[in-house]
Amino acid sequence: MGIVGTNVPRVDGPAKVRGTARYVDDITFPGMLHGRTIRTTIPCGRITDLRFESDPAGFTVVDWRDIPGENCITHITDDQPCLVRSEVRHVAEPVLLLAHEDREALLGARVHIAYERGQPLLDPLRSTRFHKEVLIEQGDLARGFRAADLVVEGEYRTGHQEHAYIEPNGVIAVPEPNGGVTVYGSLQCPYFVHHALTRLLGLPDGLVRVVQTEVGGAFGGKEDYPSVIAGHAALLALKAKRPVKLVYDRAEDMWATTKRHPSIVRHRTGVTKRGKLVAMEIEVILDGGAYVTLSPVVLSRSCLHAAGAYRCPHVHVEGRAVFTNTPPNGAFRGFGAPQTQFAIEAHMDRVAEALGMDPARLRLLNALRPGDTTATGQTIGADCSALAVLREAVRRSGWRRKRAAWRGTNKGIGLALFRHGAGFTGSGEERLASRCSLATSERGVRILVASTEMGQGAHTTLAQIVADSLGIPFEQVEVAVPDTAEVPNSGPTVASRTCMVVGRILERCAHEMREGLGGLAPAEHFRLHGPLVVTKQYEPPPGVAWDEEHYRGDAYPTFAWGCDVAEVEYDPDTYEVKPTKLTLVQEFGRPINPVLALGQIEGGTAQAVGWALTEHVVMRDGGMANAQLTDYTIPTTLDTPRLATVMLENPYAHGPFGAKGVGELPFNGPAPAIVNALRHLGIDVREIPALPERVMEAARGRA
Amino acid sequence: MAARKPAAPGPVAFTLNGGAVEMDAHPMARLLDVLREDLRLTGTKEGCGEGECGACTVLLDGDPVCSCLVPLAQVRGREVVTIEGLGGDHPLQRAFVEEGGAQCGACTPGMILAAVALPKHATLAEVRTGLAGNLCRCTGYEAIYRAIEKANKPSAVRRQPPGGSVEPKE
Numbered sequence: 008m009g010i011v012g013t014n015v016p017r018v019d020g021p022a023k024v025r026g027t028a029r030y031v032d033d034i035t036f037p038g039m040l041h042g043r044t045i046r047t048t049i050p051c052g053r054i055t056d057l058r059f060e061s062d063p064a065g066f067t068v069v070d071w072r073d074i075p076g077e078n079c080i081t082h083i084t085d086d087q088p089c090l091v092r093s094e095v096r097h098v099a100e101p102v103l104l105l106a107h108e109d110r111e112a113l114l115g116a117r118v119h120i121a122y123e124r125g126q127p128l129l130d131p132l133r134s135t136r137f138h139k140e141v142l143i144e145q146g147d148l149a150r151g152f153r154a155a156d157l158v159v160e161g162e163y164r165t166g167h168q169e170h171a172y173i174e175p176n177g178v179i180a181v182p183e184p185n186g187g188v189t190v191y192g193s194l195q196c197p198y199f200v201h202h203a204l205t206r207l208l209g210l211p212d213g214l215v216r217v218v219q220t221e222v223g224g225a226f227g228g229k230e231d232y233p234s235v236i237a238g239h240a241a242l243l244a245l246k247a248k249r250p251v252k253l254v255y256d257r258a259e260d261m262w263a264t265t266k267r268h269p270s271i272v273r274h275r276t277g278v279t280k281r282g283k284l285v286a287m288e289i290e291v292i293l294d295g296g297a298y299v300t301l302s303p304v305v306l307s308r309s310c311l312h313a314a315g316a317y318r319c320p321h322v323h324v325e326g327r328a329v330f331t332n333t334p335p336n337g338a339f340r341g342f343g344a345p346q347t348q349f350a351i352e353a354h355m356d357r358v359a360e361a362l363g364m365d366p367a368r369l370r371l372l373n374a375l376r377p378g379d380t381t382a383t384g385q386t387i388g389a390d391c392s393a394l395a396v397l398r399e400a401v402r403r404s405g406w407r408r409k410r411a412a413w414r415g416t417n418k419g420i421g422l423a424l425f426r427h428g429a430g431f432t433g434s435g436e437e438r439l440a441s442r443c444s445l446a447t448s449e450r451g452v453r454i455l456v457a458s459t460e461m462g463q464g465a466h467t468t469l470a471q472i473v474a475d476s477l478g479i480p481f482e483q484v485e486v487a488v489p490d491t492a493e494v495p496n497s498g499p500t501v502a503s504r505t506c507m508v509v510g511r512i513l514e515r516c517a518h519e520m521r522e523g524l525g526g527l528a529p530a531e532h533f534r535l536h537g538p539l540v541v542t543k544q545y546e547p548p549p550g551v552a553w554d555e556e557h558y559r560g561d562a563y564p565t566f567a568w569g570c571d572v573a574e575v576e577y578d579p580d581t582y583e584v585k586p587t588k589l590t591l592v593q594e595f596g597r598p599i600n601p602v603l604a605l606g607q608i609e610g611g612t613a614q615a616v617g618w619a620l621t622e623h624v625v626m627r628d629g630g631m632a633n634a635q636l637t638d639y640t641i642p643t644t645l646d647t648p649r650l651a652t653v654m655l656e657n658p659y660a661h662g663p664f665g666a667k668g669v670g671e672l673p674f675n676g677p678a679p680a681i682v683n684a685l686r687h688l689g690i691d692v693r694e695i696p697a698l699p700e701r702v703m704e705a706a707r708g709r710a
Numbered sequence: 711m712a713a714r715k716p717a718a719p720g721p722v723a724f725t726l727n728g729g730a731v732e733m734d735a736h737p738m739a740r741l742l743d744v745l746r747e748d749l750r751l752t753g754t755k756e757g758c759g760e761g762e763c764g765a766c767t768v769l770l771d772g773d774p775v776c777s778c779l780v781p782l783a784q785v786r787g788r789e790v791v792t793i794e795g796l797g798g799d800h801p802l803q804r805a806f807v808e809e810g811g812a813q814c815g816a817c818t819p820g821m822i823l824a825a826v827a828l829p830k831h832a833t834l835a836e837v838r839t840g841l842a843g844n845l846c847r848c849t850g851y852e853a854i855y856r857a858i859e860k861a862n863k864p865s866a867v868r869r870q871p872p873g874g875s876v877e878p879k880e
Contacts, residue, residue, distance in 0.1 A: 017807065021798075223814045224816055588878075652876045
């Protein structure tokens, strides 16, 4: 009897419920200083004067001239400086770093900055500077529209979203006697930070060490940003020659760090009168903010999911991620796919309305089936469950009955069908060439990966995969703390890839180790022969090919599938929308640990409910004006609907024990399902968050 | 209700996790900082510093409060319980692990203490209202409800099939 598929309690659970888990702010070092970041307050211009005006005694002060290596934050491009030299591109851009042992003194420090203001570019539609453009073409769009009986057009918008992990960004940098530096921090991707630090500090790989501390939530918000804050703390620590802790308070975290990209997506769709999609023309615009960061890959995933879970012979997707003078937007659960699937799913209900057809039926007619091709020419395999999740969601939610019975009431029901590509886009996994190791130990075996536990349960599921692949008890498997001095680079902990991609590599390590053990238990082998270490590198599944230049081929090795049904209550006096229940039917191969998988589905759904209804980032003069949890409102117990979840299984041949990725899939469905429930009520909402004032506008045409 | 005597100067004496402590700190110091920095009880977390998220929840005479909003002077002579005071094997602590009520763990100490303060055999509506001041960004709260239900009925061992479905209980 194996452990895969069972609800083994999470390995990090006991320390978390006892309060003994050590997050970065729980850690101190002897002689440690506290750090502070001085930031710009204008969106565009030039610094003309910068003066530290307090008594300098006890302060360490760092500006761009203190950077020993290159003044850049290494992401995809090198356009983002670690510290502003003179050109200001956004509000909250870091200029000066301070450290002091007394936090009161630090907060009291006075810094004078004078600016020459420039004219900021804040409207993404007026931006002509593109971080990235994408074009996907399939078939002949003009021919498609000629075959259409009906053409439906529409524009759909989504706003910024703040990650609102409960633990803000934070790191501690410790200078080492060898001239190097060790950074302990709340981060998703130790090797991203490692790489960024070596370039910033001009240090060889061996003199930079990055160690993950317990992470109190991340959701993409600790994918790219830790390279910034780690760089800052390291610069201070190297100059002060003392450890420096840099932990943001909530307001700074919300004001200065990355958000979900706002989007504008336009659809023009040709459909026959019987409901067959024949032409889809889609324009995707993402607001990337002032630096490139991860926008090219976010846009890529956006465009690759823009046609939704549907087959259509003639598709044209054109996308751009544009520059604006706002803090750069970055990774956030779903990574661009939620924005475009919000648009297609809201649009599909308008197509259904134009045809006078039930929205579920329109989706049944057009949902991808095995053997169909996507807009990139990827052939969908037997691991496709679009129809299965749709049928189950319709059946389970009582769709037909409620859809009919609630007409004319203040209750509405809507659905959304969606997918999510697991793993890095295109040939990303081949470029990453992730490596994982397994080593025998006194306890049994030790998993050595850079993949981080941030609440999602990665370390527990990876240990389950290894236990069963080796045929040993779960208790004999331990997971090393992600520490770049000890673990190989198994890639970043992003893109719903850890279980499927890293888990698969570990499964291969385990199979090889099993042969090397010669029938001995791992701990016994360790006692007799010393450590046995097996390291394996990523190998792409057979037959997967991607043409990056033309956006043709297999965009993802596989997709996970979902259908959500949202039930809402509408208050015609206050225009408030209360989601009462969501039915979530999702297929992601096979759950390695159902309780943990359920946690991903329920948690991702709740975040998306916030994105749909309440989470409103108010931007004023290029900066977040409501950077506090008092008026940026994430869902509480009372705002979160009841969630009924169904996990369908359709094992994926190249995932460990049939698993695909589940981390991001759940985010794609709730927002369009809720907006479609509003459409059922006769309220035409095309922009989220659907705040009461927007609903009021949209409800004017309601019968 | 009798008026409380004005705070006397000098150390603030109170009961912490069942033991007597005396703190010679500024009377307006945040209880959160006194716990985390002076007493090194780092199980209590800071999430927002303005009483919105509930991560810093502790029990004050049995009631959940945000320790970021409580000045030290206010706990004089009173009883404070932090997550460290639950002992580690409280039924709620076990149930939060087993049911997935804890993911990233940052809200967990505060959430568990808020759950400790719920009325016995609370209805779901009472649970939702009682926890409305504690934000969780990971779970969507359903697993927390399941954990509380399980802790209240330790005998009921629920086996969840792999895959399968989970319907919310009313």
